[in-house]
Structures are given as C-alpha cells and as structure tokens.
Amino acid sequence: MPLHVPPAPAPALRSVLTALSSPTAVREARTPSLLGTRGPASPELPLPVHVLDRIATEDVSATRLAGWRFLIRCGDRAVAAADTVLTPDGWTFSRFFEGPYVASTELALRQAEALTQPYQPRLLSVPGLYMLTLWLHGDPTADAATGHPAATDLLVPLAPAPPGIAAHRPHRVAELLPVLTHRVTPTRLLDSPAA
Template structure:
C-alpha cells in the first residue's frame, strides 16, 4: 500500500534549499555533497520520545523538526534537518551515514505492507535510536500526536543491542522494551 507522505512546512523546506545554495554555510556540507545539487525528497516530521518515568505512562512524542532525504542521480546521498525554534523553522544540519540507507529500506518495507501508513521519524536519544514511525491514522496532523498501540516502529540501523533493525514492530511491543531501558532505576518494575 502506498504511504501517505506528509507535506513539510514551506518555510522548513526553504531553509534547506537556502543551505544547499549557500557556499559558506556555518553548518558545512559533508564532503560527498560538495558540487552536488541534490533534490529534497521524502520529507518526514521528526519527533522525539519524551523521557518516561515508568512503564505505566503512555508514550509521548513532540515534534522537533523535519528531515529531508537528499537525492542525486536517483539515489539518496544524505539528509538535511530543520529545527523548530521560537522564531519558526531553521536549518539545523546535514547528515550522512547508515540512517540514510536504513530510512530508504524502512520506507520500501512500509510500502510493501498491506495497510497504508503515515510515515514519521521517532527519535529516542537516550538509546541513540531512531525509528521510522508508521502512524496508523492517515489523516492525523503529522506534527502532533503520540505513538498509538497499533502503530508500527521500524528501528533504523544501527539499532541498540537486542533490538532488530529494519523490522517493523508494533508500538505496544517495542516501547515497553525501550521504556524499561531508559526508565530510572526502580521505576521499571
């Protein structure tokens, strides 16, 4: 089933386009992007899982930015991220590394599923973990909301030890594991 890719805010996209055009950006382009004029593809809202105090608390997420894959000659060559600030959208940084290819694999996997989803990214900084969050509510505002029990999470590689990368897992199965790893000692029981 096709994914329902959300539209990024125009100002977020414009900050990335401006950063790509800027030769002397303070957030320098990675060496592999120098001389390239990549296209922005696959805009995904980036949410952060808020720290949890116990397994009894429902998972909460908050929007922190938008991430765009950068494509050149038909392949992803990197990503660019924006951040939500008090003044609006601001270019944050360029990215390279294994999360780019893993995001592409996760999207390909999601497109092969029988149910359509709205893709998002969910960051769990305490575990240095990023997941492709497949939200079941296609009509939801992509900038709000929390993971639902029947949403799927696809941990992106590299995933923390004991968590399989590039495999979809229901939120209600993965988040208790994640929560038990990041909850303060004594609260996880």
C-alpha cells in the first residue's frame, strides 16, 4: 500500500465519534445519506486539510492547516464526511456534509493506491478557484500538519474541478501551479482610462 495515511490528532477523532453518537448532531447536519444509514457509521481515512492562501510559482509556503477531514463510512462506501477545526480549546467537530467531494475523494484515494511510489495523502484547498485537490506528498513520514507542496508532489483535482482542469488526473505541483497561478491572477485592464 503506497499511501501512508497520517494519524489524526486524538481529540479530533474523539470529537467526530462524539458527534456521530449524538442523534441531535446527526439530525441537525441535514445530510440525507448520513440520516438514512443502516448500521454503524465510522470515521475513516483522516486527511489534513491545507489551504493554499496565496499561489506563487516560486514560493508556495502560503499554505496553512485548516482542519482534519474524515470520510464517514457505512458498509462498503463513504456516505458523508466530517470536518474538525482547531479552536483555542483544541480540536473540535465542525460539521458533517455530503456531496460530490465525498465520492471524488474516495475515488482519488483508490486511484492513488495503484501508484508505485509511497505518498502521504492530504487535501489542498484552493479557495480562489473553488478547487479541492488530493495532495500526494512525497515524504510519507512528514508531519502532516506542516509543510508545503514540493515541486515533485502530485495534486489530483477532485470533481467538480474548475473548467479546463481535468478531475482525477494527477499533476506534478511544478506543472499545475503555473496553471493555477494564471487562473487566480486578476486580469489587468490594458489602457484603462484614468478616473
């Protein structure tokens, strides 16, 4: 198995387990898939969620850990996801949700399992493009809460991906970053009249 899933902070996992065992938390989540599950639901595949606040081809160090995401599995498939966030009191449950990113994450992880090189899976959010990618970090023993994408790491855009970027196609960071940079750079108006 080439994927080395990092362990989530124990308080993050406990907060999700507590929320799953709370009928109120599940009911208020309004996630039909989670409400309609038969049998036990369990949090699996914890992935650190990093946010790329600023895109630059030379310096991608503007990433920050935003939380941990757990796929909620019932039977043989993920039916929802749970996010946790770090507060002044520690890791806490944030929300349950469902939608295309749940199935897309599960598919991307299955595809990554077929790769021969070992990777540490993470999620990388690019808010400026409303984009989420599976970030396959080349150092499987790295601290999952820190770091930035290395040029040789892989980014797998999750569906739905922005127009013109193929979902579920792995890209080296060095290849995809210039495309993302171009996409989020505001277009300057040439010869705009002075106000």
